[in-house]
Amino acid sequence: MTFLFEKSLDEDINFLSAVWSQLNSDTANISAEMRGEKCQPYNPWHCLQMASKKPIENPLLTSMDYEKGSLITDPYQLNEMQELLTQQGKDITADIPVPPEEWPVMIDIARHRPDAISSFLEGRALLKASPFLDELYTNLIEFVVPLDREKPSGYDSNLARGVIFRTFPRGRTGLLAGFQLAHGLGHQVGMSLFSIDTIFKSDPKALIFYEVRHDKRTANHAFISTVALAFMTMFSHAIYGKGNNPYIEDEHVAGYAEYLPDALDAAIRSIEYSCELTDFGQQTMKGLSSLL
Amino acid sequence: MTEKTKPSKDFAKQLTSPTLKALLKKVDPRYITAHSMIDVSHAKA
Numbered sequence: 318m319t320f321l322f323e324k325s326l327d328e329d330i331n332f333l334s335a336v337w338s339q340l341n342s343d344t345a346n347i348s349a350e351m352r353g354e355k356c357q358p359y360n361p362w363h364c365l366q367m368a369s370k371k372p373i374e375n376p377l378l379t380s381m382d383y384e385k386g387s388l389i390t391d392p393y394q395l396n397e398m399q400e401l402l403t404q405q406g407k408d409i410t411a412d413i414p415v416p417p418e419e420w421p422v423m424i425d426i427a428r429h430r431p432d433a434i435s436s437f438l439e440g441r442a443l444l445k446a447s448p449f450l451d452e453l454y455t456n457l458i459e460f461v462v463p464l465d466r467e468k469p470s471g472y473d474s475n476l477a478r479g480v481i482f483r484t485f486p487r488g489r490t491g492l493l494a495g496f497q498l499a500h501g502l503g504h505q506v507g508m509s510l511f512s513i514d515t516i517f518k519s520d521p522k523a524l525i526f527y528e529v530r531h532d533k534r535t536a537n538h539a540f541i542s543t544v545a546l547a548f549m550t551m552f553s554h555a556i557y558g559k560g561n562n563p564y565i566e567d568e569h570v571a572g573y574a575e576y577l578p579d580a581l582d583a584a585i586r587s588i589e590y591s592c593e594l595t596d597f598g599q600q601t602m603k604g605l606s607s608l609l
Numbered sequence: 610m611t612e613k614t615k616p617s618k619d620f621a622k623q624l625t626s627p628t629l630k631a632l633l634k635k636v637d638p639r640y641i642t643a644h645s646m647i648d649v650s651h652a653k654a
Contacts, residue, residue, distance in 0.1 A: 335620035339636040
């Protein structure tokens, strides 16, 4: 049977959704206390506000109106986000290995990139092929922010829980967008697990060899990457069937391994070889292995 | 965001696993936001 944590994927959905409900509600409360204001419904920028201990003054962001799970296309909102990312929110992109100015927010997506919007919609529709990913996306993801970069990439931060920042390069298909959304959702879920358990008994900041990329990264980075790969694998299984080795031309997906579950297997091996895990960490690894 | 767009189901009540119920009680947002972790997919692709 396939599961991530215990019993079944349905139980996992309830667990993760309950964790996020609690996290979001607590974050909104702490953020409101900090501002000395009445608690508002959760907004991802509350995380940044709480971490930086500095209120975000922009009402277009603090009272942001959006459809849950949607791609943000309003140029005014996107412009304010770009401003935020270069000022108070620069910690969100602090660790990315390329200069943040190389992938700014795509402010003019509505006017100039209808293809990117279509790619997002196609990707979101494809995600429905997996009831697990579809329900988790519906429950957890607040919105997607388009980035302006002609390479498939993106980032996700616990300073903006529920936001997926992604590029939608020209000529790429909705299939790539689906993989990108699954990947971003996996990052977000992986990061959120650290709010309930340390996952590692060994040092989570120790650099370990990550076989998938043949690089060295911290143990917790490897863990979050592994959850993202697991979600991509689930997406692939939902579209093509488990056990099939689909032909996927896009190098963003094919770049991991000829067969995606092999990359997941390598990621799990990297962690199990180098790290000592808590009981919950071990249970999660067992669950991730059940996807292979 | 309007309330109608938020998930309304009480997910905690749907849980049957005692282990997961116990883990739910450990949720603390301060830990996760203090932990400035960013992950990147194919940044150099």
